[in-house]
Amino acid sequence: MNSVNELKDSVLQKEELIAAMQLVEERTATLKAIIDGSDDAIISKNLQGIVTSWNPSAERIFGYSAAEMIGEPILKLIPADRVDEESDILNRMRAGERVNHFETKRLTKNGDLIDVSLTISPVKNATGQIIGISKIARNITFLKQAEEKSAILNAIIESTDDAIISKDLNSIITSWNISAERIFGYTAEEMIGQSILKLIPTDRHQEETMILSQLKKGERVDHFETKRMTKHGVLIDVSLTISPVKDKAGNIIGLSKIARDITDRKLDEQHKNDFVAIVSHELKTPLTSIRSYIQLALTKVKKQQDGFTEDVLTRANAQTQKMGMMINDFLNLSRLEEGKMSLNTSRFLLSDLVNEVIGEARLFAPSHVIACQRCPEATIQGDREKLGQVMNNLLSNAVKYSNPGTAINIYCDREKEKVKISFADQGMGISTEDQQHLFERFYRVADGHAKNVSGFGIGLYLVAEILKLHGSEIRVHSEPGKGSVFSFELPFEPVAFSAVDASV
Numbered sequence: 001m002n003s004v005n006e007l008k009d010s011v012l013q014k015e016e017l018i019a020a021m022q023l024v025e026e027r028t029a030t031l032k033a034i035i036d037g038s039d040d041a042i043i044s045k046n047l048q049g050i051v052t053s054w055n056p057s058a059e060r061i062f063g064y065s066a067a068e069m070i071g072e073p074i075l076k077l078i079p080a081d082r083v084d085e086e087s088d089i090l091n092r093m094r095a096g097e098r099v100n101h102f103e104t105k106r107l108t109k110n111g112d113l114i115d116v117s118l119t120i121s122p123v124k125n126a127t128g129q130i131i132g133i134s135k136i137a138r139n140i141t142f143l144k145q146a147e148e149k150s151a152i153l154n155a156i157i158e159s160t161d162d163a164i165i166s167k168d169l170n171s172i173i174t175s176w177n178i179s180a181e182r183i184f185g186y187t188a189e190e191m192i193g194q195s196i197l198k199l200i201p202t203d204r205h206q207e208e209t210m211i212l213s214q215l216k217k218g219e220r221v222d223h224f225e226t227k228r229m230t231k232h233g234v235l236i237d238v239s240l241t242i243s244p245v246k247d248k249a250g251n252i253i254g255l256s257k258i259a260r261d262i263t264d265r266k267l268d269e270q271h272k273n274d275f276v277a278i279v280s281h282e283l284k285t286p287l288t289s290i291r292s293y294i295q296l297a298l299t300k301v302k303k304q305q306d307g308f309t310e311d312v313l314t315r316a317n318a319q320t321q322k323m324g325m326m327i328n329d330f331l332n333l334s335r336l337e338e339g340k341m342s343l344n345t346s347r348f349l350l351s352d353l354v355n356e357v358i359g360e361a362r363l364f365a366p367s368h369v370i371a372c373q374r375c376p377e378a379t380i381q382g383d384r385e386k387l388g389q390v391m392n393n394l395l396s397n398a399v400k401y402s403n404p405g406t407a408i409n410i411y412c413d414r415e416k417e418k419v420k421i422s423f424a425d426q427g428m429g430i431s432t433e434d435q436q437h438l439f440e441r442f443y444r445v446a447d448g449h450a451k452n453v454s455g456f457g458i459g460l461y462l463v464a465e466i467l468k469l470h471g472s473e474i475r476v477h478s479e480p481g482k483g484s485v486f487s488f489e490l491p492f493e494p495v496a497f498s499a500v501d502a503s504v
C-alpha cells in the first residue's frame with residue numbers, strides 16, 4: 001500500500017515538475033520572441049564584459065552575427081577614445097544603478113561610427129547577486145543627423161542679413177528670425193501668432209491676397225519689390241521672395257518669406273535718377289541752341305553753294321540730332337524709374353509721324369536706303385512725341401546694326417481694327433537666346449559685331465515701356481545673319497476729319 005502511495009506521489013511530483021517546466025519554457029519562448037522581435041539591439045554580457053547574448057537587431061545594427069559576438073569582449077563595439085565608458089558603466093552596475101538613455105557612439109563591423117542611445121541594467125540571480133549586464137541599444141544616427149541638419153539650418157536662418165519669416169495659409173506668422181526683428185523692429189514674441197498684415201501698409205493689403213492665390217497654385221514669387229511698415233511706423237523698401245512650404249505629401253501647409261531691406265539701394269537709385277534727370281535737362285538747352293545755329297548756318301551756306309561747308313554742317317547737324325535722341329532716352333528713363341512717365345495724348349496722322357522720323361533718320365544715316373512701303377490713311381491716338389521716340393529708336397537700331405547700303409523698310413499694315421507698324425532691316429540679326437532679354441533695361445548683346453557698336457542698352461527697354469503705356473507691345477522676329485523685324489500695333493482709326501492733331 002505504502003509503495004502504491006509513494007508511486008502516486010512520485011507521479012504527481014513529476015506532473016507538477018513537467019507543468020512548471022512547461023511554464024518556464026513558455027515564458028522563455030515569449031521573452032525570446034520579444035527580444036528577437038525588438039527593433040533595438042538587446043545584448044547581455046557578464047561582469048568581465050564578455051557578450052553572452054545577441055539578438056537579431058544587434059546583428060542588423062552592428063553588422064556582427066550572434067556567432068561572431070557571443071564569447072567576444074563588448075569592447076569590440078566601443079571606439080578607442082570611449083573605452084573608459086565601459087569601466088564607468090561597470091562601476092555603476094556594481095553599485096546596483098541603471099543607466100538610462102545614455103547617448104554615445106559605437107563602432108559597427110564595417111568600421112562606421114553610429115549614434116546610439118543605451119539603456120543598461122544589472123542582471124541579478126535569485127539571491128540578488130549581480131551576475132551580468134543587459135544592454136538595450138537604439139540606433140539614433142538618423143535622428144542625430146536630422147538634429148544636426150536642423151541646427152545648421154537654424155544657424156543659417158539666424159545669421160542671414162535677410163528677414164526670414166514663415167506663416168500659415170491664414171497669414172499668421174509661425175516663425176521670425178533675428179534679422180526680421182532688426183529690419184521690422186518687432187521681436188519674435190511680438191510677431192509669432194500675429195497676422196502678417198501688421199507689416200503691410202493699408203493701401204497694399206490686396207498684395208497679400210494676390211501673393212496667397214499665386215502660392216496656392218504652387219508658384220513662387222521672386223524679387224517682388226514693395227513697401228512694408230516697421231514697428232516705428234517707418235515705410236521701408238523691401239524685395240520679397242515667397243515660396244510655398246509643402247508637407248511630405250506635397251500639400252501646401254504654409255509660406256516662407258525672405259524679405260531684403262532695399263531702402264538704401266532705392267535711395268541710391270533715386271539719387272542716380274535725379275542726377276540723370278538734371279544732367280539731361282541741362283544738356284538739352286545748349287544742344288537745342290547749337291542745333292538752331294547749325295540749321296541757320298546750313299540755310300545760309302546752301303545759298304552760297306559751298307559744298308564743303310554744307311557737308312560739314314550737315315554732319316554736325318546729324319550728330320547733334322543723335323545726341324538729342326540719347327538725352328531724350330535718358331530723361332525718359334529717369335521718369336520711368338520714378339513712375340513719373342505719363343502720356344500726353346493727341347490725335348495725329350500716322351503717315352506724318354512716320355515721314356518725319358524717316359526724314360530725320362535720313363539725315364544721320366544717309367548711307368542706308370530707308371523707305372516707308374505702305375501706309376494706310378490712319379489717325380493714331382497716343383503720345384506723338386513718345387511714339388516718335390519709339391520709332392526713332394527702332395530706326396536708329398536698324399541703322400546701327402546693319403551695313404551701309406542695305407535697305408530699311410517701314411511697313412504700316414492694317415489688320416482688322418489695328419494698324420501694325422514694322423521696322424525691317426537686313427542687318428546682323430539677333431539670336432533666339434538674346435531675343436528673350438532684348439527689352440530688359442541695360443541689356444546689350446555681348447558677342448558678334450553688336451558688341452562693337454556703341455550704345456547703353458536702354459533704347460529697346462524704353463520702346464517696350466512706352467508701348468506698354470499705350471496698351472501695346474513690341475515684338476521681334478529675327479534670324480542671325482538675315483536681319484530683324486521689330487513691330488507693334490496701335491488701334492486703327494480711319495481719317496474721318498480734317499483737323500487731325502486736335503488734342504483729345
Ligand code: ADP
Pocket residue numbers: 393397398401425427428429430438443444445450454455456457458459460461484
Ligand atoms: P543699344 O542699341 O543702345 O545697345 P537697345 O536697347 O536699343 O540698346 O538694344 C539692345 C540690344 O539689342 C543692342 O545692344 C543690340 O545688340 C540688339 N539690337 C537692337 N536692335 C537691333 C537690330 N535691329 N538688329 C540687331 N540687333 C539689334
